[in-house]
Amino acid sequence: MTFGEEVTVHGDPDGTHIQYPDPAGRQIVARVRDLAFAYGGSASPALRGVSLDVHAGEIVVLEGPSGGGKSTLLRALAGLVPDFHGGAVSGAVEVDGHNALALPPAALGGAVGIVFQDPESQAVLDTVDRDVAFGPQNAGLPAHEIVRRVRQALDDAGATHLTGRRIDELSSGERQRVAIAGVLAREPRLLVLDEPTSQLDHDAATALATTLRRLADRGTAVVIAEHRGERVRPIADRVLTVTDGLLAPAPPPDEAVVVLAPPSEVPGTPAVRVLAVDAGHGERRVMTEASMALVGGRVTALVGPNGSGKTTLLRVLAGLHCPDSGCVMIGDDDVSALPPELRFPRLGLVPQDPGRHLLTETIADEIGVALTSLGVEGDARSARILDAARDMGLDHMLERHPLDLSVGERERVALASILVARPRVLILDEPTRGMDPARKRDLARIIRSRAADGVAVLVATHDVPFAMAAADEVLVMRQGGPVPGELPPATVLTI
Amino acid sequence: MGPMGGDRAPMPIVLLVLVAGILAFTSDQPLVLAALAAGAVVFLLAAPGHPGHLVLIGALVSAAGVLILTPLVSGQGDLVLFTIPMPPLLNGEITAEELGAGASAAARVLATVALAAALFAWADPDRMLAGVGRVAPRSALVSAIAARLVPTLRRDARAISETARLRGIVLTTGPRMARARRAAPLALPLVGSALERGLDVAEAMAARGYGEGRRTRLPERRMDIGERTTLALTGILAVVVGWAIAIGATDFSFFPTMGPILTPASIALGACALAALVLAALALGHPRGVGRQSAP
Numbered sequence: 001m002t003f004g005e006e007v008t009v010h011g012d013p014d015g016t017h018i019q020y021p022d023p024a025g026r027q028i029v030a031r032v033r034d035l036a037f038a039y040g041g042s043a044s045p046a047l048r049g050v051s052l053d054v055h056a057g058e059i060v061v062l063e064g065p066s067g068g069g070k071s072t073l074l075r076a077l078a079g080l081v082p083d084f085h086g087g088a089v090s091g092a093v094e095v096d097g098h099n100a101l102a103l104p105p106a107a108l109g110g111a112v113g114i115v116f117q118d119p120e121s122q123a124v125l126d127t128v129d130r131d132v133a134f135g136p137q138n139a140g141l142p143a144h145e146i147v148r149r150v151r152q153a154l155d156d157a158g159a160t161h162l163t164g165r166r167i168d169e170l171s172s173g174e175r176q177r178v179a180i181a182g183v184l185a186r187e188p189r190l191l192v193l194d195e196p197t198s199q200l201d202h203d204a205a206t207a208l209a210t211t212l213r214r215l216a217d218r219g220t221a222v223v224i225a226e227h228r229g230e231r232v233r234p235i236a237d238r239v240l241t242v243t244d245g246l247l248a249p250a251p252p253p254d255e256a257v258v259v260l261a262p263p264s265e266v267p268g269t270p271a272v273r274v275l276a277v278d279a280g281h282g283e284r285r286v287m288t289e290a291s292m293a294l295v296g297g298r299v300t301a302l303v304g305p306n307g308s309g310k311t312t313l314l315r316v317l318a319g320l321h322c323p324d325s326g327c328v329m330i331g332d333d334d335v336s337a338l339p340p341e342l343r344f345p346r347l348g349l350v351p352q353d354p355g356r357h358l359l360t361e362t363i364a365d366e367i368g369v370a371l372t373s374l375g376v377e378g379d380a381r382s383a384r385i386l387d388a389a390r391d392m393g394l395d396h397m398l399e400r401h402p403l404d405l406s407v408g409e410r411e412r413v414a415l416a417s418i419l420v421a422r423p424r425v426l427i428l429d430e431p432t433r434g435m436d437p438a439r440k441r442d443l444a445r446i447i448r449s450r451a452a453d454g455v456a457v458l459v460a461t462h463d464v465p466f467a468m469a470a471a472d473e474v475l476v477m478r479q480g481g482p483v484p485g486e487l488p489p490a491t492v493l494t495i
Numbered sequence: 496m497g498p499m500g501g502d503r504a505p506m507p508i509v510l511l512v513l514v515a516g517i518l519a520f521t522s523d524q525p526l527v528l529a530a531l532a533a534g535a536v537v538f539l540l541a542a543p544g545h546p547g548h549l550v551l552i553g554a555l556v557s558a559a560g561v562l563i564l565t566p567l568v569s570g571q572g573d574l575v576l577f578t579i580p581m582p583p584l585l586n587g588e589i590t591a592e593e594l595g596a597g598a599s600a601a602a603r604v605l606a607t608v609a610l611a612a613a614l615f616a617w618a619d620p621d622r623m624l625a626g627v628g629r630v631a632p633r634s635a636l637v638s639a640i641a642a643r644l645v646p647t648l649r650r651d652a653r654a655i656s657e658t659a660r661l662r663g664i665v666l667t668t669g670p671r672m673a674r675a676r677r678a679a680p681l682a683l684p685l686v687g688s689a690l691e692r693g694l695d696v697a698e699a700m701a702a703r704g705y706g707e708g709r710r711t712r713l714p715e716r717r718m719d720i721g722e723r724t725t726l727a728l729t730g731i732l733a734v735v736v737g738w739a740i741a742i743g744a745t746d747f748s749f750f751p752t753m754g755p756i757l758t759p760a761s762i763a764l765g766a767c768a769l770a771a772l773v774l775a776a777l778a779l780g781h782p783r784g785v786g787r788q789s790a791p
Contacts, residue, residue: 341660356688418661
């Protein structure tokens with residue numbers, strides 16, 4: 001059946017409210033036919049003839065490389081493409097009987113809810129419960145129903161304990177839970193989520209997967225775009241891949257662990273040490289008498305739940321967070337009093353969400369900032385920029401503006417911008433967020449390669465398969481400091 | 496960095512600021528304006544998150560400018576204090592009356608800015624936006640985006656600065672001008688970030704049904720003892736201000752000779768304004784609890 005030809009159109013005379021027969025006996029909540037879309041000014045289409053049915057109670061997982069079109073497809077399902085983004089569109093998208101390509105999102109009547117990739121951008125109001133109530137308020141629900149929906153949504157998202165908190169004070173993982181609750185509060189028939197576990201720890205991701213399965217069992221259709229398939233494949237009814245704007249069934253996960261370079265047999269001297277550091281945020285103590293050492297030639301994974309202090313430890317190491325007591329040594333130098341610019345280039349930190357904070361107009365300039373600080377000019381500069389860009393798969397886009405890139409591509413730019421300075425201590429905070437498996441493999445190889453050159457590498461991550469593939473040893477944030485530990489079990493190794 | 500806005504019910508604070516503002520603009524009495532400015536500064540500095548310091552510096556600079564410029568552009572007053580050489584069009588003969596008028600205008604500037612800043616520092620921004628939304632929904636949309644953007648951009652500004660420092664750009668040491676020169680290019684990514692964040696927030700609002708139709712409200716908690724006390728203080732101040740305006744106690748003449756500053760009416764009015772603002776700061780600063788409705 002060709003969509004749009006053999007259907008009976010009911011409802012609004014202007015054709016904006018369309019109902020379709022249900023040939024398979026299951027209720028179809030979302031139907032996409034021959035959808036093609038190109039963003040304004042883009043040379044190539046983001047989607048090319050995508051067709052998809054999503055049934056009530058079904059969970060569809062979308063995988064595929066960064067920039068392949070997953071987020072665009074989710075936005076089309078949510079009515080944001082082309083209404084909000086503009087661009088050239090053809091084909092059809094219907095959600096719960098509404099023509100999502102013709103109507104603005106607000107006119108879809110809450111049939112669809114979308115959780116964006118960056119939870120920071122999803123909050124509209126200042127406190128958790130008010131923000132979660134924003135959607136039901138827009139729907140004009142009575143006050144008692146708003147209260148019920150907010151309670152239920154917070155419970156479903158595992159965020160009841162955040163009630164009354166200010167959004168500004170939440171960690172990334174907590175914000176992600178609130179963003180999910182804010183969408184659940186509309187009780188949408190179709191729930192679409194873009195990388196929903198990217199900032200969640202293992203337990204929180206498992207809890208979210210359980211919640212999504214429960215919602216689907218109640219009849220909600222769920223579409224999830226996720227690079228970390230091992231977290232959502234167990235609950236999926238179908239797994240598809242979006243590559244170069246085309247939709248296809250996903251191949252089974254690659255369970256083979258990439259054989260990486262063996263760890264250094266001869267441990268070097270400590271490249272960086274943290275000695276009895278106390279640190280916190282105001283009254284809240286995060287680290288107490290914390291000590292650790294990173295050795296050149298080894299990759300150390302730092303794991304721990306959201307809010308356990310991983311980022312604080314990394315910021316203390318880099319000089320961005322002043323400890324209350326204790327000291328930080330790079331080699332034999334006490335650098336506790338030095339700001340980050342004076343720890344550069346011996347120590348390089350790629351912070352969380354670095355793609356948001358790029359400094360220049362082109363990728364080449366961005367990678368070159370560190371070289372300017374080092375006084376590297378001319379051919380040597382160009383060669384190093386090209387090398388760093390090639391390592392991260394960016395060499396074909398050196399003149400593009402960073403804001404034109406996908407989230408995963410931006411993060412690679414930020415990584416290249418630090419790696420180009422060749423720090424002897426390399427610290428990465430959640431570096432695989434928004435990265436597809438192929439890029440993760442590349443990153444693991446790059447990290448191992450730097451370690452083989454004698455660099456001490458510390459990676460704070462929730463990504464267990466990545467840590468298993470990349471790290472020689474594991475530190476777990478526990479009781480206010482890093483202690484040697486083991487990784488939690490991974491469901492499927494996709495690296 | 497403190498949070499953006501307090502968690503207090505906006506109505507008592509809006510009314511208090513309104514009454515105090517009316518007094519600031521209707522009174523020329525130097526004593527009343529000085530008391531009002533002092534009270535407004537206390538009210539601002541007592542707000543949660545201590546957000547008033549930068550605003551206060553700006554207000555003090557503006558007030559100092561008014562104080563200095565008023566005698567230079569005015570040519571009135573009987574009591575000449577001193578004469579300074581001045582280019583044409585400016586007045587170098589400084590009188591006590593001109594200084595008095597300048598001081599009053601400076602106090603008015605300080606009081607007005609501090610009161611406005613205190614309103615945003617104490618009042619719950621979400622509830623203020625909800626109030627704006629009732630009378631001007633489109634303005635509320637713009638305000639909501641702006642309100643969300645301010646704290647986000649503060650974080651972005653800090654993150655951009657940290658990104659630069661992690662790549663060896665020295666922003667915290669060295670001569671001030673050199674640091675400013677190195678920091679100036681960072682304004683561009685911040686503007687880019689602001690535009691992108693604005694689009695993101697607008698997209699999130701659209702996706703969450705903003706503009707769908709008539710909005711309803713989450714029930715808000717009842718006013719607690721501190722907010723009710725502020726409301727009572729506002730009522731008393733409103734009565735006193737009304738009485739003072741009615742009997743002409745807010746009038747004051749600077750020229751040609753300055754009138755009496757210390758009069759019973761001006762002392763009473765100034766004391767009342769100062770007391771209302773200081774007591775309101777104490778009442779609102781008291782931990783909430785009485786009259787609080789459980790959150791959903």
